[in-house]
Amino acid sequence: MNNDIITGNSSFIEMFEKSGALLKGHFELSSGKHSGRYLQCALVLQYPEYARSMCKELASKFSDIEVDVVLGPALGGVVVSYETANAIGVRSIFCERKAGRMLLRRGFNISKGERVLIVEDVVTTGGSIIEAADLVRKEGGVICGYGMIVDRTGGSVELEPRKESLLRADFLTYNPDSCPLCEKRFVVDKPGSRR
Numbered sequence: 001m002n003n004d005i006i007t008g009n010s011s012f013i014e015m016f017e018k019s020g021a022l023l024k025g026h027f028e029l030s031s032g033k034h035s036g037r038y039l040q041c042a043l044v045l046q047y048p049e050y051a052r053s054m055c056k057e058l059a060s061k062f063s064d065i066e067v068d069v070v071l072g073p074a075l076g077g078v079v080v081s082y083e084t085a086n087a088i089g090v091r092s093i094f095c096e097r098k099a100g101r102m103l104l105r106r107g108f109n110i111s112k113g114e115r116v117l118i119v120e121d122v123v124t125t126g127g128s129i130i131e132a133a134d135l136v137r138k139e140g141g142v143i144c145g146y147g148m149i150v151d152r153t154g155g156s157v158e159l160e161p162r163k164e165s166l167l168r169a170d171f172l173t174y175n176p177d178s179c180p181l182c183e184k185r186f187v188v189d190k191p192g193s194r195r
């Protein structure tokens with residue numbers, strides 16, 4: 001587990017550690033792979049002062065461009081969107097999945113030509129934000145960037161015109177049949193379904 005890497009502003013890493021959002025153990029990820037580390041962003045975002053501080057920094061990374069609205073995919077993107085929009089001084093909306101489709105509900109809308117900043121807590125495969133981006137284009141909005149608290153893509157997801165993150169996490173993951181943690185018989189934890 002010494003090869004696990006998380007990089008970025010040390011005060012933000014400290015917020016993750018203090019709130020127990022950076023877990024060590026033996027985890028089964030939603031991909032089915034195993035990892036010795038797990039990030040539970042909701043645990044750090046439960047503290048408004050941490051959420052505000054991180055999203056203020058995220059917003060500042062886009063201070064050179066014009067943003068009309070911030071959009072986050074539910075659930076992970078909701079708090080990040082709200083606090084980032086608060087820092088920029090624009091409105092915050094979220095999209096959500098219904099019957100497998102990403103939608104704008106609750107009367108939220110994007111006007112033609114509106115410049116949309118898409119944000120998320122943790123991006124691994126990019127699935128949710130790519131679906132959110134398709135939705136923005138369909139509504140006639142213009143995507144001006146993607147912001148995330150933690151980038152776990154390992155550079156594997158291209159996001160144009162730009163992508164900004166606060167932290168980068170490159171945790172080792174293993175196939176269950178060749179997982180060294182399984183060999184040590186540590187108990188597997190599924191963090192998403194905890195308690």
Ligand SMILES: [Zn+2]
Binds near residue numbers: 176
């Ligand atoms: Zn394992």
